[in-house]
Amino acid sequence: MQYSDALAAIIDDVVAPNAADVDRNATFPRQSLDALGRAGILGLLTGADAGGAGLGLRQAAEVVEHLARACGSTAMVVLMHFAAVPVLEAHGPKDVREAVAAGRHLTTLAFSEAGSRSHFWAPLSSAARVDGGVRLDARKSWVTSAGEAASYVWSSRPLAGEGPMTLWLVPSSASGLSQPGPFDGLGLRGNASTPVTGEAVMVSEDAMLAGDGDGLDIALSLVLPPFLVLTSAFSLGLMEAVTADIGTHLGATRLEHLDQALVQQPIIRSGFASMRLQTDRTRAFLDDTLAALETGRADATLRVLEVKAAAAEAAVEVTDLAMKIGGGAAFRKEVGIERRFRDARAARVMAPTTDALLDFVGRAISGLPLLDTPRWSLSGMASASGSGTTDWSSTTSSTRTTSARSKSSWPVVSTQRGTLHWPGSGRSDWPRPAAGESPRSSCGTPTATSPRLWSCGPTHPSPGWLTSMAPRSESVRSTHRRPHCCPSPTYGRLG
Numbered sequence: 001m002q003y004s005d006a007l008a009a010i011i012d013d014v015v016a017p018n019a020a021d022v023d024r025n026a027t028f029p030r031q032s033l034d035a036l037g038r039a040g041i042l043g044l045l046t047g048a049d050a051g052g053a054g055l056g057l058r059q060a061a062e063v064v065e066h067l068a069r070a071c072g073s074t075a076m077v078v079l080m081h082f083a084a085v086p087v088l089e090a091h092g093p094k095d096v097r098e099a100v101a102a103g104r105h106l107t108t109l110a111f112s113e114a115g116s117r118s119h120f121w122a123p124l125s126s127a128a129r130v131d132g133g134v135r136l137d138a139r140k141s142w143v144t145s146a147g148e149a150a151s152y153v154w155s156s157r158p159l160a161g162e163g164p165m166t167l168w169l170v171p172s173s174a175s176g177l178s179q180p181g182p183f184d185g186l187g188l189r190g191n192a193s194t195p196v197t198g199e200a201v202m203v204s205e206d207a208m209l210a211g212d213g214d215g216l217d218i219a220l221s222l223v224l225p226p227f228l229v230l231t232s233a234f235s236l237g238l239m240e241a242v243t244a245d246i247g248t249h250l251g252a253t254r255l256e257h258l259d260q261a262l263v264q265q266p267i268i269r270s271g272f273a274s275m276r277l278q279t280d281r282t283r284a285f286l287d288d289t290l291a292a293l294e295t296g297r298a299d300a301t302l303r304v305l306e307v308k309a310a311a312a313e314a315a316v317e318v319t320d321l322a323m324k325i326g327g328g329a330a331f332r333k334e335v336g337i338e339r340r341f342r343d344a345r346a347a348r349v350m351a352p353t354t355d356a357l358l359d360f361v362g363r364a365i366s367g368l369p370l371l372d373t374p375r376w377s378l379s380g381m382a383s384a385s386g387s388g389t390t391d392w393s394s395t396t397s398s399t400r401t402t403s404a405r406s407k408s409s410w411p412v413v414s415t416q417r418g419t420l421h422w423p424g425s426g427r428s429d430w431p432r433p434a435a436g437e438s439p440r441s442s443c444g445t446p447t448a449t450s451p452r453l454w455s456c457g458p459t460h461p462s463p464g465w466l467t468s469m470a471p472r473s474e475s476v477r478s479t480h481r482r483p484h485c486c487p488s489p490t491y492g493r494l495g
Helices: 002-024 030-038 057-070 072-091 094-101 215-252 266-295 300-331 337-343 354-366 474-479
Strands: 107-110 126-130 133-143 151-156 166-171 194-203 377-379 407-411 419-421 452-454
Touching (some): 002 030, 002 057, 002 337, 030 072, 057 215, 057 266, 072 094, 072 107, 072 151, 072 166, 072 215, 107 133, 133 166, 151 215, 166 215, 215 266, 215 300, 215 337, 266 300, 300 337
Parallel strands (some): 107 151, 377 419
Antiparallel strands (some): 126 133, 133 194
Protein backbone atom coordinates (compact mmCIF):
# COMPACT_ATOMS: atom_id res chain seq x y z
CA MET A 1 0.00 0.00 0.00
CA GLN A 2 1.10 3.55 -0.68
CA TYR A 3 1.28 4.60 2.97
CA SER A 4 3.43 1.54 3.75
CA ASP A 5 6.02 2.54 1.16
CA ALA A 6 6.06 6.13 2.44
CA LEU A 7 6.38 4.91 6.03
CA ALA A 8 9.30 2.62 5.20
CA ALA A 9 11.15 5.45 3.46
CA ILE A 10 10.61 7.84 6.38
CA ILE A 11 11.81 5.26 8.88
CA ASP A 12 14.94 4.53 6.88
CA ASP A 13 15.75 8.15 6.08
CA VAL A 14 14.60 10.05 9.17
CA VAL A 15 13.27 8.04 12.12
CA ALA A 16 15.98 5.41 12.51
CA PRO A 17 18.98 7.73 11.92
CA ASN A 18 17.65 10.13 14.57
CA ALA A 19 16.54 7.56 17.15
CA ALA A 20 19.74 7.45 19.20
CA ASP A 21 19.96 11.25 19.43
CA VAL A 22 16.27 11.51 20.35
CA ASP A 23 16.92 9.11 23.22
CA ARG A 24 20.29 10.47 24.30
CA ASN A 25 19.23 14.12 24.36
CA ALA A 26 15.56 13.62 25.25
CA THR A 27 14.70 15.52 22.06
CA PHE A 28 11.16 15.57 20.71
CA PRO A 29 11.27 13.87 17.28
CA ARG A 30 9.90 16.88 15.41
CA GLN A 31 11.72 16.06 12.17
CA SER A 32 10.18 12.58 12.10
CA LEU A 33 6.71 13.91 12.93
CA ASP A 34 6.93 16.52 10.19
CA ALA A 35 7.90 13.86 7.66
CA LEU A 36 5.04 11.61 8.77
CA GLY A 37 2.66 14.54 8.49
CA ARG A 38 3.76 15.44 4.98
CA ALA A 39 3.28 11.82 3.91
CA GLY A 40 -0.30 11.80 5.20
CA ILE A 41 0.40 9.18 7.85
CA LEU A 42 -0.80 11.38 10.73
CA GLY A 43 -4.09 11.60 8.82
CA LEU A 44 -4.40 7.83 8.47
CA LEU A 45 -7.58 7.64 10.60
CA THR A 46 -9.12 10.88 9.37
CA GLY A 47 -12.08 10.50 7.05
CA ALA A 48 -11.74 11.08 3.32
CA ASP A 49 -14.28 13.90 3.56
CA ALA A 50 -11.68 15.88 5.50
CA GLY A 51 -8.82 14.86 3.21
CA GLY A 52 -7.58 11.92 5.27
CA ALA A 53 -6.78 8.36 4.28
CA GLY A 54 -9.92 6.95 5.88
CA LEU A 55 -8.13 3.81 7.05
CA GLY A 56 -8.63 1.82 10.21
CA LEU A 57 -7.14 0.40 13.36
CA ARG A 58 -5.23 -2.45 11.69
CA GLN A 59 -3.33 0.03 9.51
CA ALA A 60 -2.67 2.30 12.50
CA ALA A 61 -1.29 -0.69 14.41
CA GLU A 62 1.09 -1.46 11.53
CA VAL A 63 2.36 2.12 11.58
CA VAL A 64 2.95 2.11 15.34
CA GLU A 65 4.66 -1.28 15.26
CA HIS A 66 7.11 -0.30 12.53
CA LEU A 67 7.89 3.03 14.16
CA ALA A 68 8.52 1.29 17.48
CA ARG A 69 11.09 -0.98 15.85
CA ALA A 70 13.12 2.11 15.00
CA CYS A 71 12.27 4.70 17.68
CA GLY A 72 10.02 4.12 20.67
CA SER A 73 9.59 7.83 21.37
CA THR A 74 8.31 8.57 17.87
CA ALA A 75 6.00 5.56 18.03
CA MET A 76 4.50 6.67 21.34
CA VAL A 77 3.82 10.20 20.08
CA VAL A 78 2.02 8.79 17.03
CA LEU A 79 0.19 6.24 19.18
CA MET A 80 -1.28 8.96 21.43
CA HIS A 81 -2.19 11.03 18.37
CA PHE A 82 -4.04 8.06 16.86
CA ALA A 83 -5.80 7.43 20.19
CA ALA A 84 -7.14 11.00 20.24
CA VAL A 85 -8.09 11.33 16.56
CA PRO A 86 -11.28 9.20 16.77
CA VAL A 87 -12.72 11.72 19.23
CA LEU A 88 -12.00 14.54 16.78
CA GLU A 89 -13.48 12.47 13.98
CA ALA A 90 -16.69 11.97 15.95
CA HIS A 91 -17.05 15.35 17.58
CA GLY A 92 -14.33 17.72 16.42
CA PRO A 93 -14.59 20.73 14.09
CA LYS A 94 -14.04 20.22 10.37
CA ASP A 95 -11.07 22.60 10.17
CA VAL A 96 -9.17 20.66 12.83
CA ARG A 97 -9.93 17.36 11.10
CA GLU A 98 -8.65 18.84 7.83
CA ALA A 99 -5.48 20.05 9.56
CA VAL A 100 -4.92 16.55 11.00
CA ALA A 101 -5.38 15.05 7.54
CA ALA A 102 -2.88 17.50 6.07
CA GLY A 103 -0.30 16.64 8.71
CA ARG A 104 -0.39 20.13 10.23
CA HIS A 105 -2.09 19.20 13.49
CA LEU A 106 -0.67 16.77 16.06
CA THR A 107 -3.04 16.00 18.91
CA THR A 108 -2.81 13.95 22.11
CA LEU A 109 -4.73 12.97 25.25
CA ALA A 110 -4.74 14.86 28.54
CA PHE A 111 -6.61 12.50 30.86
CA SER A 112 -4.39 11.41 33.77
CA GLU A 113 -4.42 13.75 36.76
CA ALA A 114 -2.37 14.28 39.88
CA GLY A 115 -5.34 13.62 42.16
CA SER A 116 -6.76 10.48 40.56
CA ARG A 117 -3.57 9.22 38.85
CA SER A 118 -4.23 6.34 36.48
CA HIS A 119 -7.96 6.33 37.26
CA PHE A 120 -8.66 8.33 34.12
CA TRP A 121 -12.40 7.80 34.53
CA ALA A 122 -12.46 10.04 37.62
CA PRO A 123 -11.15 13.51 36.65
CA LEU A 124 -10.77 16.11 39.37
CA SER A 125 -10.17 19.07 37.07
CA SER A 126 -12.95 21.61 36.87
CA ALA A 127 -14.89 23.43 34.19
CA ALA A 128 -17.00 26.47 34.94
CA ARG A 129 -18.98 28.96 32.89
CA VAL A 130 -17.66 32.47 33.31
CA ASP A 131 -17.96 35.70 31.39
CA GLY A 132 -16.32 35.12 28.05
CA GLY A 133 -16.59 31.34 27.91
CA VAL A 134 -15.54 28.35 30.00
CA ARG A 135 -12.73 28.29 32.55
CA LEU A 136 -10.71 25.07 32.89
CA ASP A 137 -8.46 24.33 35.86
CA ALA A 138 -6.45 21.11 36.17
CA ARG A 139 -3.29 19.38 37.27
CA LYS A 140 -2.65 16.80 34.57
CA SER A 141 -0.02 14.33 35.73
CA TRP A 142 1.21 13.06 32.36
CA VAL A 143 0.61 14.37 28.86
CA THR A 144 2.52 12.88 25.94
CA SER A 145 3.75 15.53 23.47
CA ALA A 146 3.15 18.18 26.13
CA GLY A 147 3.83 21.58 24.63
CA GLU A 148 4.59 19.96 21.27
CA ALA A 149 1.15 18.83 20.10
CA ALA A 150 -1.20 21.43 18.63
CA SER A 151 -4.10 20.36 20.85
CA TYR A 152 -5.12 18.27 23.82
CA VAL A 153 -8.25 16.14 24.12
CA TRP A 154 -8.81 17.29 27.69
CA SER A 155 -10.99 15.75 30.40
CA SER A 156 -12.73 17.59 33.22
CA ARG A 157 -15.70 17.28 35.48
CA PRO A 158 -18.91 18.35 33.73
CA LEU A 159 -20.10 21.92 33.65
CA ALA A 160 -23.55 20.97 34.90
CA GLY A 161 -24.49 17.66 33.28
CA GLU A 162 -24.67 14.27 34.89
CA GLY A 163 -21.90 11.78 34.37
CA PRO A 164 -18.30 11.84 35.55
CA MET A 165 -16.52 13.53 32.68
CA THR A 166 -16.68 16.08 29.88
CA LEU A 167 -14.16 16.30 27.06
CA TRP A 168 -12.75 19.48 25.50
CA LEU A 169 -10.49 20.37 22.60
CA VAL A 170 -7.87 22.63 24.16
CA PRO A 171 -5.18 24.34 22.06
CA SER A 172 -1.74 23.71 23.54
CA SER A 173 -1.02 27.41 23.08
CA ALA A 174 -3.91 28.46 25.35
CA SER A 175 -3.06 30.99 28.02
CA GLY A 176 -2.84 29.45 31.49
CA LEU A 177 -1.18 26.18 30.47
CA SER A 178 2.24 25.46 31.95
CA GLN A 179 4.75 22.63 32.30
CA PRO A 180 7.37 22.08 35.00
CA GLY A 181 10.22 21.43 32.57
CA PRO A 182 11.42 18.93 29.96
CA PHE A 183 10.96 15.20 30.38
CA ASP A 184 14.03 13.35 31.65
CA GLY A 185 12.96 9.75 32.15
CA LEU A 186 14.21 6.20 31.98
CA GLY A 187 12.71 5.35 28.61
CA LEU A 188 10.74 7.01 25.80
CA ARG A 189 12.96 9.96 26.49
CA GLY A 190 11.90 11.94 23.44
CA ASN A 191 8.13 11.73 23.83
CA ALA A 192 7.84 15.01 25.81
CA SER A 193 5.69 13.38 28.47
CA THR A 194 5.34 15.84 31.34
CA PRO A 195 2.75 17.13 33.79
CA VAL A 196 0.62 20.01 32.50
CA THR A 197 -1.07 22.50 34.79
CA GLY A 198 -4.04 24.53 33.66
CA GLU A 199 -4.94 27.67 35.59
CA ALA A 200 -7.84 29.74 34.34
CA VAL A 201 -7.55 28.30 30.84
CA MET A 202 -10.29 29.93 28.79
CA VAL A 203 -12.08 28.10 25.97
CA SER A 204 -15.40 28.63 24.25
CA GLU A 205 -18.28 26.31 25.02
CA ASP A 206 -18.02 25.11 21.42
CA ALA A 207 -14.72 23.49 22.42
CA MET A 208 -16.76 20.83 24.22
CA LEU A 209 -16.43 17.45 22.47
CA ALA A 210 -19.88 15.78 22.54
CA GLY A 211 -22.32 16.52 25.36
CA ASP A 212 -21.67 17.77 28.86
CA GLY A 213 -21.10 14.72 31.06
CA ASP A 214 -20.72 12.29 28.16
CA GLY A 215 -16.93 12.13 28.27
CA LEU A 216 -16.70 8.69 29.84
CA ASP A 217 -18.92 7.22 27.14
CA ILE A 218 -16.62 8.73 24.53
CA ALA A 219 -13.39 7.74 26.28
CA LEU A 220 -14.48 4.13 26.65
CA SER A 221 -15.89 3.71 23.16
CA LEU A 222 -13.55 5.83 21.05
CA VAL A 223 -10.28 6.16 22.99
CA LEU A 224 -9.68 3.06 25.07
CA PRO A 225 -9.89 0.41 22.29
CA PRO A 226 -7.34 2.06 19.98
CA PHE A 227 -5.12 2.94 22.92
CA LEU A 228 -4.99 -0.67 24.15
CA VAL A 229 -4.53 -2.17 20.70
CA LEU A 230 -1.93 0.36 19.57
CA THR A 231 0.05 0.05 22.81
CA SER A 232 0.18 -3.68 22.08
CA ALA A 233 1.52 -2.92 18.60
CA PHE A 234 4.10 -0.62 20.19
CA SER A 235 5.28 -3.44 22.48
CA LEU A 236 5.38 -5.84 19.55
CA GLY A 237 7.59 -3.47 17.56
CA LEU A 238 10.12 -3.31 20.39
CA MET A 239 10.13 -7.09 20.65
CA GLU A 240 10.69 -7.55 16.92
CA ALA A 241 13.56 -5.07 17.01
CA VAL A 242 15.50 -6.67 19.85
CA THR A 243 14.85 -10.18 18.54
CA ALA A 244 16.29 -9.20 15.17
CA ASP A 245 19.26 -7.44 16.79
CA ILE A 246 20.05 -10.41 19.01
CA GLY A 247 19.81 -12.76 16.03
CA THR A 248 22.36 -10.69 14.16
CA HIS A 249 24.63 -10.52 17.20
CA LEU A 250 24.50 -14.25 17.88
CA GLY A 251 25.26 -15.13 14.28
CA ALA A 252 28.13 -12.66 13.88
CA THR A 253 29.88 -13.08 17.23
CA ARG A 254 32.21 -16.04 17.56
CA LEU A 255 33.89 -18.06 20.25
CA GLU A 256 37.23 -18.31 18.47
CA HIS A 257 38.66 -20.99 20.73
CA LEU A 258 35.73 -23.25 19.80
CA ASP A 259 35.42 -22.01 16.24
CA GLN A 260 31.70 -21.52 16.81
CA ALA A 261 29.21 -18.67 16.62
CA LEU A 262 27.38 -17.80 19.83
CA VAL A 263 24.15 -19.16 18.35
CA GLN A 264 25.71 -22.62 18.41
CA GLN A 265 25.65 -22.60 22.22
CA PRO A 266 22.57 -24.51 23.46
CA ILE A 267 21.76 -22.28 26.44
CA ILE A 268 22.03 -19.10 24.41
CA ARG A 269 20.05 -20.63 21.59
CA SER A 270 17.30 -21.63 24.01
CA GLY A 271 16.96 -18.05 25.24
CA PHE A 272 16.86 -16.78 21.67
CA ALA A 273 14.11 -19.28 20.87
CA SER A 274 12.13 -18.02 23.87
CA MET A 275 12.37 -14.48 22.55
CA ARG A 276 11.06 -15.57 19.16
CA LEU A 277 8.26 -17.59 20.75
CA GLN A 278 7.07 -14.69 22.92
CA THR A 279 7.21 -12.29 19.99
CA ASP A 280 5.25 -14.62 17.71
CA ARG A 281 2.74 -15.27 20.48
CA THR A 282 2.18 -11.54 20.88
CA ARG A 283 1.71 -11.04 17.15
CA ALA A 284 -0.84 -13.83 17.04
CA PHE A 285 -2.71 -12.31 19.99
CA LEU A 286 -2.74 -8.86 18.40
CA ASP A 287 -3.84 -10.22 15.02
CA ASP A 288 -6.60 -12.21 16.69
CA THR A 289 -7.77 -9.14 18.61
CA LEU A 290 -7.98 -7.10 15.42
CA ALA A 291 -9.82 -9.93 13.68
CA ALA A 292 -12.27 -10.16 16.58
CA LEU A 293 -13.00 -6.45 16.32
CA GLU A 294 -13.25 -6.45 12.55
CA THR A 295 -15.69 -9.36 12.47
CA GLY A 296 -17.69 -8.49 15.58
CA ARG A 297 -16.73 -11.71 17.31
CA ALA A 298 -18.33 -12.51 20.65
CA ASP A 299 -15.03 -12.35 22.53
CA ALA A 300 -13.87 -9.03 21.07
CA THR A 301 -14.31 -7.04 24.29
CA LEU A 302 -12.33 -9.59 26.25
CA ARG A 303 -9.55 -9.64 23.66
CA VAL A 304 -9.22 -5.85 23.75
CA LEU A 305 -8.92 -5.89 27.54
CA GLU A 306 -6.37 -8.70 27.43
CA VAL A 307 -4.08 -7.71 24.59
CA LYS A 308 -2.21 -4.78 26.16
CA ALA A 309 -1.54 -6.70 29.38
CA ALA A 310 -0.23 -9.67 27.42
CA ALA A 311 1.93 -7.60 25.07
CA ALA A 312 3.35 -5.28 27.73
CA GLU A 313 4.50 -8.12 29.96
CA ALA A 314 5.87 -10.08 27.00
CA ALA A 315 7.92 -7.05 25.93
CA VAL A 316 9.43 -6.76 29.39
CA GLU A 317 10.38 -10.43 29.31
CA VAL A 318 11.77 -10.37 25.76
CA THR A 319 13.87 -7.24 26.26
CA ASP A 320 15.16 -8.65 29.55
CA LEU A 321 16.21 -11.81 27.73
CA ALA A 322 17.87 -9.67 25.08
CA MET A 323 19.99 -7.96 27.72
CA LYS A 324 20.95 -11.33 29.19
CA ILE A 325 21.74 -13.10 25.92
CA GLY A 326 23.46 -10.08 24.42
CA GLY A 327 25.88 -9.88 27.32
CA GLY A 328 28.16 -6.87 27.45
CA ALA A 329 27.31 -5.86 23.89
CA ALA A 330 23.67 -5.29 24.85
CA PHE A 331 24.74 -2.68 27.40
CA ARG A 332 26.37 -0.51 24.76
CA LYS A 333 24.10 2.35 23.73
CA GLU A 334 25.14 2.27 20.10
CA VAL A 335 23.70 -1.26 19.75
CA GLY A 336 20.19 -0.07 20.66
CA ILE A 337 19.11 -3.06 22.73
CA GLU A 338 19.31 -1.26 26.08
CA ARG A 339 17.18 1.58 24.63
CA ARG A 340 14.42 -0.88 23.74
CA PHE A 341 14.84 -2.48 27.18
CA ARG A 342 14.11 0.90 28.79
CA ASP A 343 11.31 1.83 26.40
CA ALA A 344 9.52 -1.49 26.96
CA ARG A 345 8.95 -0.70 30.65
CA ALA A 346 6.48 2.07 29.84
CA ALA A 347 3.53 0.03 28.54
CA ARG A 348 2.99 -1.95 31.75
CA VAL A 349 2.53 1.27 33.80
CA MET A 350 0.50 3.27 31.29
CA ALA A 351 -3.09 3.22 32.41
CA PRO A 352 -4.89 0.98 32.39
CA THR A 353 -1.81 -0.68 33.89
CA THR A 354 -1.20 -4.39 33.58
CA ASP A 355 -2.53 -4.94 37.10
CA ALA A 356 -5.66 -2.89 36.35
CA LEU A 357 -6.27 -4.78 33.12
CA LEU A 358 -5.92 -8.12 34.87
CA ASP A 359 -8.56 -6.94 37.33
CA PHE A 360 -10.79 -5.81 34.43
CA VAL A 361 -10.38 -9.19 32.73
CA GLY A 362 -11.17 -10.98 35.99
CA ARG A 363 -14.29 -8.88 36.42
CA ALA A 364 -15.33 -9.41 32.80
CA ILE A 365 -15.12 -13.19 32.94
CA SER A 366 -16.89 -13.17 36.32
CA GLY A 367 -19.80 -11.00 35.22
CA LEU A 368 -18.84 -8.16 37.57
CA PRO A 369 -19.00 -4.42 36.85
CA LEU A 370 -15.80 -3.16 35.29
CA LEU A 371 -15.64 -0.09 37.51
CA ASP A 372 -16.82 0.36 41.09
CA THR A 373 -18.41 3.77 40.68
CA PRO A 374 -21.63 4.86 42.33
CA ARG A 375 -23.22 6.45 39.26
CA TRP A 376 -21.72 4.53 36.35
CA SER A 377 -21.91 0.78 36.48
CA LEU A 378 -20.20 -0.89 33.57
CA SER A 379 -22.04 -4.15 33.34
CA GLY A 380 -22.64 -7.10 31.11
CA MET A 381 -19.23 -7.94 29.82
CA ALA A 382 -18.47 -11.20 28.08
CA SER A 383 -19.45 -14.49 29.55
CA ALA A 384 -16.91 -16.48 31.49
CA SER A 385 -16.01 -18.36 28.35
CA GLY A 386 -15.69 -15.13 26.40
CA SER A 387 -18.08 -16.39 23.77
CA GLY A 388 -21.48 -17.72 23.09
CA THR A 389 -23.79 -15.32 24.88
CA THR A 390 -22.87 -12.10 23.18
CA ASP A 391 -23.66 -10.74 19.75
CA TRP A 392 -20.90 -8.54 18.43
CA SER A 393 -21.54 -9.02 14.77
CA SER A 394 -25.08 -7.85 14.03
CA THR A 395 -23.91 -5.35 11.45
CA THR A 396 -25.63 -4.71 8.17
CA SER A 397 -23.95 -4.08 4.89
CA SER A 398 -25.47 -1.84 2.27
CA THR A 399 -24.43 0.74 -0.25
CA ARG A 400 -23.73 4.20 1.14
CA THR A 401 -26.39 6.74 0.27
CA THR A 402 -26.62 10.48 0.58
CA SER A 403 -29.20 10.15 3.33
CA ALA A 404 -27.40 8.04 5.91
CA ARG A 405 -25.35 4.95 6.45
CA SER A 406 -26.92 1.66 7.23
CA LYS A 407 -26.85 1.26 10.97
CA SER A 408 -25.90 -1.73 13.05
CA SER A 409 -28.22 -3.05 15.68
CA TRP A 410 -25.20 -3.48 17.93
CA PRO A 411 -24.80 -0.55 20.32
CA VAL A 412 -21.67 0.22 22.24
CA VAL A 413 -22.93 2.00 25.30
CA SER A 414 -26.14 3.32 26.72
CA THR A 415 -26.19 6.95 27.75
CA GLN A 416 -28.98 6.31 30.23
CA ARG A 417 -27.57 7.60 33.49
CA GLY A 418 -26.58 4.98 35.98
CA THR A 419 -25.81 2.21 33.51
CA LEU A 420 -23.13 1.87 30.89
CA HIS A 421 -23.91 -1.28 28.95
CA TRP A 422 -21.14 -2.99 27.09
CA PRO A 423 -21.45 -5.15 24.03
CA GLY A 424 -21.93 -8.62 25.37
CA SER A 425 -24.59 -7.57 27.82
CA GLY A 426 -27.14 -9.71 26.06
CA ARG A 427 -29.43 -6.70 25.62
CA SER A 428 -31.86 -7.21 22.74
CA ASP A 429 -34.08 -4.16 23.27
CA TRP A 430 -31.83 -1.60 21.61
CA PRO A 431 -33.68 0.71 19.23
CA ARG A 432 -32.80 0.29 15.57
CA PRO A 433 -33.06 3.61 13.76
CA ALA A 434 -34.27 3.54 10.20
CA ALA A 435 -32.20 5.02 7.39
CA GLY A 436 -31.87 8.75 7.92
CA GLU A 437 -32.82 8.57 11.58
CA SER A 438 -30.49 9.88 14.24
CA PRO A 439 -28.89 7.51 16.74
CA ARG A 440 -30.88 7.03 19.94
CA SER A 441 -29.96 6.19 23.49
CA SER A 442 -31.32 3.13 25.26
CA CYS A 443 -34.30 5.17 26.42
CA GLY A 444 -35.07 6.15 22.83
CA THR A 445 -34.00 9.78 23.02
CA PRO A 446 -32.00 11.03 20.02
CA THR A 447 -28.47 11.79 21.13
CA ALA A 448 -25.13 12.65 19.56
CA THR A 449 -23.30 10.74 22.24
CA SER A 450 -24.89 7.32 22.10
CA PRO A 451 -22.02 5.46 20.45
CA ARG A 452 -23.38 2.96 17.99
CA LEU A 453 -21.84 0.73 15.39
CA TRP A 454 -22.39 1.88 11.83
CA SER A 455 -21.87 -0.35 8.82
CA CYS A 456 -19.35 0.90 6.31
CA GLY A 457 -21.02 -0.56 3.25
CA PRO A 458 -20.06 -3.55 1.12
CA THR A 459 -16.36 -2.72 1.01
CA HIS A 460 -16.09 -2.63 4.80
CA PRO A 461 -19.05 -4.55 6.22
CA SER A 462 -17.44 -4.95 9.61
CA PRO A 463 -17.50 -2.64 12.64
CA GLY A 464 -17.26 1.08 12.13
CA TRP A 465 -14.03 2.99 12.14
CA LEU A 466 -12.13 -0.14 13.10
CA THR A 467 -12.09 -1.00 9.42
CA SER A 468 -12.80 2.36 7.86
CA MET A 469 -12.97 6.01 8.80
CA ALA A 470 -14.91 6.71 5.62
CA PRO A 471 -16.84 9.99 5.48
CA ARG A 472 -20.10 10.33 7.31
CA SER A 473 -23.12 11.59 5.42
CA GLU A 474 -24.00 15.26 5.67
CA SER A 475 -27.51 14.44 6.84
CA VAL A 476 -26.09 12.55 9.81
CA ARG A 477 -23.69 15.43 10.53
CA SER A 478 -26.49 17.99 10.54
CA THR A 479 -28.59 15.99 13.02
CA HIS A 480 -26.32 16.83 15.95
CA ARG A 481 -24.41 19.75 17.32
CA ARG A 482 -21.30 17.73 16.57
CA PRO A 483 -20.96 15.00 13.95
CA HIS A 484 -21.23 11.38 14.99
CA CYS A 485 -18.82 8.94 13.41
CA CYS A 486 -18.41 5.22 13.32
CA PRO A 487 -17.32 4.38 16.87
CA SER A 488 -15.41 1.33 17.89
CA PRO A 489 -17.05 -1.78 19.31
CA THR A 490 -16.42 -1.64 23.04
CA TYR A 491 -16.04 -0.80 25.94
CA GLY A 492 -3.70 4.87 33.14
CA ARG A 493 -1.98 6.44 31.72
CA LEU A 494 -4.22 7.76 29.05
CA GLY A 495 -2.69 11.07 28.13
